[in-house]
Amino acid sequence: MANRTRLGLESLELRTVPTTFGLPWADPTRLTISFAPDGTPVAGRTSDLFSSLNQDRSPDEWQRDVLRAFYTWSSRTNFDVAVVPDGGAAFGTPGRLQGDPRFGDVRVGGNRLTPDVLAVTSPPDPALAGTLAGDVFVNTNYRFKDTPYDLYSVLLHEAGHAFGLPHSADPNSPMFPRFNNTRTGLTAADVTAIQTLYGPRQDDRFEGAAGNGTIATASAVPVPTGYTGATPLLAFADVKTAGDADVFWFDTVPGRDDDHNVTIRVQSSGLSLLAPKVTVFWLENGVPKEVANVKADSAHYTGATLEVTFDGKDDDDGTTRRYFVRVEASEDGPFKTGRYAVAVTFDGVSTVPPANLGAVIAGPYQALGADDLAALLRNPTGALVNRDGGTNETPATATALGPTTAFNGASRSEAVGSLASAADVDVYRVTAPAGGPKVLTVNAWALPGQAARPRVEVFDAAGGRVPAEVLVNDGGAYTVQAAGLSAGAAYFVRVAGTGAAGNYYLTADFGAVATDVRTFAEGPLPAGVTRTDTLYVGQAQLFHFALTADAAGVPPGATVTVRVIGPSGTFVLTATAGETVSLPAVLLRPGEYRVEFTATGSAVPVTFRLRGNRVTDPVGPVAEDVSLLVEYKDPDRPDRFRYPDDFLSIDPFYWVPGLI
Numbered sequence: 001m002a003n004r005t006r007l008g009l010e011s012l013e014l015r016t017v018p019t020t021f022g023l024p025w026a027d028p029t030r031l032t033i034s035f036a037p038d039g040t041p042v043a044g045r046t047s048d049l050f051s052s053l054n055q056d057r058s059p060d061e062w063q064r065d066v067l068r069a070f071y072t073w074s075s076r077t078n079f080d081v082a083v084v085p086d087g088g089a090a091f092g093t094p095g096r097l098q099g100d101p102r103f104g105d106v107r108v109g110g111n112r113l114t115p116d117v118l119a120v121t122s123p124p125d126p127a128l129a130g131t132l133a134g135d136v137f138v139n140t141n142y143r144f145k146d147t148p149y150d151l152y153s154v155l156l157h158e159a160g161h162a163f164g165l166p167h168s169a170d171p172n173s174p175m176f177p178r179f180n181n182t183r184t185g186l187t188a189a190d191v192t193a194i195q196t197l198y199g200p201r202q203d204d205r206f207e208g209a210a211g212n213g214t215i216a217t218a219s220a221v222p223v224p225t226g227y228t229g230a231t232p233l234l235a236f237a238d239v240k241t242a243g244d245a246d247v248f249w250f251d252t253v254p255g256r257d258d259d260h261n262v263t264i265r266v267q268s269s270g271l272s273l274l275a276p277k278v279t280v281f282w283l284e285n286g287v288p289k290e291v292a293n294v295k296a297d298s299a300h301y302t303g304a305t306l307e308v309t310f311d312g313k314d315d316d317d318g319t320t321r322r323y324f325v326r327v328e329a330s331e332d333g334p335f336k337t338g339r340y341a342v343a344v345t346f347d348g349v350s351t352v353p354p355a356n357l358g359a360v361i362a363g364p365y366q367a368l369g370a371d372d373l374a375a376l377l378r379n380p381t382g383a384l385v386n387r388d389g390g391t392n393e394t395p396a397t398a399t400a401l402g403p404t405t406a407f408n409g410a411s412r413s414e415a416v417g418s419l420a421s422a423a424d425v426d427v428y429r430v431t432a433p434a435g436g437p438k439v440l441t442v443n444a445w446a447l448p449g450q451a452a453r454p455r456v457e458v459f460d461a462a463g464g465r466v467p468a469e470v471l472v473n474d475g476g477a478y479t480v481q482a483a484g485l486s487a488g489a490a491y492f493v494r495v496a497g498t499g500a501a502g503n504y505y506l507t508a509d510f511g512a513v514a515t516d517v518r519t520f521a522e523g524p525l526p527a528g529v530t531r532t533d534t535l536y537v538g539q540a541q542l543f544h545f546a547l548t549a550d551a552a553g554v555p556p557g558a559t560v561t562v563r564v565i566g567p568s569g570t571f572v573l574t575a576t577a578g579e580t581v582s583l584p585a586v587l588l589r590p591g592e593y594r595v596e597f598t599a600t601g602s603a604v605p606v607t608f609r610l611r612g613n614r615v616t617d618p619v620g621p622v623a624e625d626v627s628l629l630v631e632y633k634d635p636d637r638p639d640r641f642r643y644p645d646d647f648l649s650i651d652p653f654y655w656v657p658g659l660i
Contacts, residue, residue: 022513023125023164024197024412025105025134026443026479027098027505028079029339030271030364033070034086034104035063041090042109042137043540043587049110052140053151062144062151064301064334066108069155071273073163075337076191077198078405080272081106083302092132092542094584096477099445106134106162113139118154118179121161125515128471128544128613130585134162153183160190164197199407201337204238205367206246215288218247218324221344222370229253229346231374232265232357236366237327239274242336245328250344251320252312259348262312264292266327268340269303270362275333276340278306279326288324295330303338309347339366352377363447364416364505381449384418385503388426395463395492398427401508409435409487413508419452419497428493430508438485439514442468442493443507446476452502456480459492466491469517469611470546470580483514517611520545520655524605525560525597532658535564535593538632538641539652542585544612545571549599551578558602562610566593577606588653590631595658614653 025031040047053062070081086103089095098105113120118139122132136158144151156174168175173190174183186194206212206219221233237246252262268274275296281288292308315321325344329336341361345352359380365373368385375383392399403411411433417426432438444454456478458466472479485491493508521533549560558577563570567589575581599606632654634642643654 022166022197022511023515024509024511025079025098025124025164026441026507026509027364027414028198029366030098031074031079031081031106032084032099032104032270033067033081033106033108034084035066036086036091036103036107036109037088040086040088040109042111043091045111047091047109047111047137048140049108049138052110053138053144056143056145060299060301065150065152066155067273067301068334069152070106070159070162071335072156072185073159073194074273075335076186076201077194078201079198080339082268082270082272084270091135092130092585092587094475095131096445096475097130097133097472099448100131101448103131106136108136108138110138110140112141113137115141118142118149119158121158122542124162124164128515128517128585130542130544132542132585136162148182149179150182153179156183160194163194165190165193168193196408196410199405199410199412201238201240202405203240204236204246206235206237206248207240212247213245214247215283215324218249221248221250221325221342222373223250224370224374227253227374229256229349230351231377232350232352233344233370234341234357234360234373234377236339236341238339239276239327239329239337242329244337245326248325248327248342249322250325251322252314253346253349254314254320256346256348260312260314261309261347262323263307263309263345263347264325265305265307265343265345265357266325266340267303267305267343267361268338269305271303271340272338273301273303273335274338274340275300275304275330275335276306277328277330277333278308280308280310280323281326282321282323291323295332297330297332298334300330301334303335304333312346356380359448364414367414368416384420384501386415386417387420388417390424392427393425395427395429395459395461398429398492400429403433406433409433410509410511412510415506416447416503417495417506418501418503419454419495420501422497422499422501424497424501426495428495428506428508429490430493430510431490432485432487432510434487436487436512437483438487438510439512440468440482440485440491441509441511441515442480443472443505444478444495445505447503447505450476450502450504451500452476452504453498453500454478454504454506455496455498456506457494457496458482459494461490461492469515470548470582471515471517472582473546473580474582474584481515485510516613517546518613520610520612521595521597521657522607522609524607525599526605526660527558527599527602529598529660531597531660533595533597534656534658535566535588535595536632536643536654536656537566537588537590537593537652538643538654539630540587540589541614541652543588543614544582544585545573546580546582546611547573547575548580548609548611549575549577550607550609552607553604554602554606558606559600560606560608561598561600563596564588564593565596567591568593575608577602582612590629
């Protein structure tokens, strides 16, 4: 369609208003992206991204433009995007907000949208949006060739939204809400905005004051205690700029008999878009002597996994020989910065299957020591890491977490820990940065293959419990948020489990913006009585629900259940007394819903609260799908909804409390 009309890049969140911008991803250093295959369900339709964009360009060409848009943002700040496969599960399907093995954290799909949009992006609030957070839908009614709308410029705008940025009033910014010209990059204000959320790109742990780009400043690949070569050596690092280079060294190990082969693996795929180059050499009489090299080329636009195997001889006198590994951006590659892992395997003595190495490289383990990495390489799902032996159970013995990043009055800390038993707890100390009242968002996730179900509480320096809203408690993920905290003050994060032992990943973010959560329904609920509320949905939109059952005055096993029943099916959530549980974001189509609340296991009423928010419509109204057509529109005022009982509102939903 060669429509020359200047169209608005209408963002999804502007259609139904609830989205809160300025909220960073919980784990931006491991943000992934995937391309949904055609046929992937999306709100009653199926994605047709490939069949549309393939009409004018090859998949490699248009995917590279999409990734170039995301890379333009990520290369200027402290996170990366990495491409992962997409298995075609429905958009918005329940699952982890990050790290779902079925698809990327950000998914790119296509749909035939209304003529006033070029693309839409789901809300960037990962606490509420579930697996739809950051997902981008290209309007496949448009052809991005021989029109004013080039795909890179359109996706540059949508990538900004996917990372949490609002529109800009600057016509020169790619975040300007109307497509007024082709974009080639970011303005200075755009760079400031993205760095306000994630900080500037930082040196990796191996750089040191002088960097590690030369033999003289080379960094040792960390070695476990009593190392014999049975596990690969592993280091995680970052090519920070196009001209950056990292040099590592390692020594051969004795006892390799006749098999002296050494395999060097440098992997950016699954970690970033970096196209790396690897050179291996040793010093002969002080002169570098190259023994192997390999580099990515222009085809490696999704990152690369490079391996070189060479005869890693010892010195002639039988003593160990030192080898050096230089990692830099390939001159032939499309993307010049990003995270990577370097692994050194002594083939003749290593006992670790290649699959174990891949599983550990894919995990959030870059800050672990060599002993913990070796344990994970031997048993990726069974080894407990950072075992504290019960030494950080109280605020007095808490593990201090310095900020992984600190910038513009915000900071982010992270840790990988383990709960050794159901009774084990870990306590961490974090400090709010300067610059006004803070919002602390804490995420705790069970790592893949782990049975642990971490729970989080926040305390102040005096030992008092800090009121914190539980936003997510679902499938091993737990998120709390505490607002109004004092700048410069110390706080304690207590992690406990609800069952089996296992490893977890913890992030603690101090920022200025809180997730917008509202109360839908609350009150005392007698057992054996059903309270029925009514929800009228005027426009298809996502909802996030979190249900709390208070423990005060009721038996420990008492429960509250909510059922949401209507045009989109039935959704059920049950909370036991004293806990909050959440439901992954659900799409509610327009129409009338019955919301039933019941309590069990208590002779006295159980007090409950159903909180959350509307998130938004993930794809916009689609004329061909009558189930998504807007209902309850006021015929006299198109910007208003007129609900039953003649209730007039600008909100796309209306909640009517029921009587008991």
